[in-house]
Amino acid sequence: MVDRFLGWRCISCLGRMDTRAVTDILRDWFVDYGVPQFIRSNGGPQFRSEFQDFCRDMHITHQLSSAYHPASNDHAEFAVKSMKMLLQKPKNNWRYFRQSLPKWRNVPRIDGLSPAQWLFGRRLRTPQIPSHPASYNRVSNGDYLAALLKRDGIEGKSQDSFNARSSVLTPLSPNTDVLVQDPHSKKWNQSATIIRFRENGQSYIISMKSQTTIRNRRQIRPYRDSLSNFSDHNRPLTPNVSDGLDSNDHPEQQEREIVPVSLRRGAPSRPKTVRFNYPH
Template identity: 30%
Template sequence: MSADIASYIKKCPACQVHQRDNNKIELGATQIPNYPFEITAADLFYFNGEDYIVLTDSYSGYIKFQILSEATAENVIQFLKSVFSSNGIPRILETDNGPQFSCQDFKTFSTDWKFKHQTSSPYHPRGNGLAERAVQTAKNILKKCMYDNTDHHMGLLNFMNLPRGKLGSPAKRLYGRDIRSPLPTVISSLVPKTKTADIPQLLKEERQKQANYANKGSKADKELNQGQKIVTRINKKKEWKPAVIINKVHQRSYIISDEEGKLFRRSSCNIKPTEAEIRNPPTNIADFQTPESSFQLSPPRNAKSTPHPSTTNSQPKPSDPDLQNPASTRLQSSSAYTTRYGRTVKPPQRLTYSH
């Protein structure tokens, strides 16, 4: 009897649309860096009326943040270039899908400077956890310095010398030594030491402890298959919408198609398998095997990205390693269309997808 009820609920469209949130799932395994500035993360944040950008290094815990005169792609790129020129180009840069990071100018920057740009799923800040933690640290430094009326640069310098158990301070992991500050210090701590072979193992142990704590009460994430019927939250509304899995981007991140033929990128945290009928399922899943970078919308006004001439008539490139633009895009023409509820939708011109 109970099994029959559970099976009925899984096939009931109303039950699938109005249901509870997903259970908390276990943290995914993170890659442990082997050297400084191998894996980095960046994010923008807002504090006290100003826009900031922050960059952090996974290996050392190094962070650097700076006020932006304007939150544009050009200013973001210039900041990253200044950090990379003094610390080296990372192998991987993790960000969210903000317009400054998803525009054509940033894609050109990552190609020219030869680093892999890896983005998290929309509506899933935990997917960019390294950068989110750096934002929290930066805001704490700014708040304390504002309270004491002191220079936040001095606060950042003291943070770099702050030891973290066996791992040591961010400065020691990055430079092999402490960096001089107004605080009293012994000369020997300023002399570089090159013993760093045990840092990756210490990082692995520390992050495993963090994962064990965070995973209390969590469930293991289940793999989703191509063509599988699901319900998902397309936006921040409570209702779950029917969709189909198109393909997997990377760990726990999927491209999905809703009943109207729109493509979205979502984390498995915002996806639930279902047995309810999909009204207009895609007829040929293979038609959707295209990289996300091929679905370009007009850049938002604060991204100020320069259109790249080669993207106007270019065909999707299956070799692209990652999907860079998470925005939803209509597969058909972006002219007026009627939803399954009978409402006529006329997309504004600024969201029109041009071939």
């Protein structure tokens, strides 16, 4: 578990990966740090109906990230990645990992303060590393304010940079038929229907294959628009009523010349066999 504001990581070694094991360790963490207002997960097997009941009893709002879109929960994804890297350094030794974790919690973030300073107001004492006593002084209110302003400035520049190189996607209304991108093949070969959009406006709840799931706006596109944006190797050669096209709308286009598909890459040629004659 990672706190989004503090950057504080809570790590525990679990003997099994079911909902009961997850909720038991969460209860222990809540005793030490308090009950959070929101919990965001990827909706895996451990975070479903039984976990929903647990959050309801604890008065926690459980938020789900979009399926097959790690960027929607990138804070947790980066936290898991960093902790795995730290665990691999002492050759997957849990004891050495526990000794290295306080040192990692003293590392400053982009705002200049470490997770330990945000949580406790000072650095954690690590006997293995000699430090001056002044390094454990409490953080002043002025330092907190400067760190917040620095963090807001960096996040603002990052957001502006992202908006400059990204395009605004058209919002989709409920009951719209859409195509969904396959997460493995990256092809737009799955159909679905929009149920409603989520509060963040970046993801939608859709009905696909008689199931309800969450998809990011990048992973869905309107059915008609998707046909015009297909590449040549995905575009149908003749109109098809099942694809949402009506030939009666444009009678002059009922008889059209079929254009052969153009290949983006040349056909692979058979490698030539080269023989060398060496003198005997």
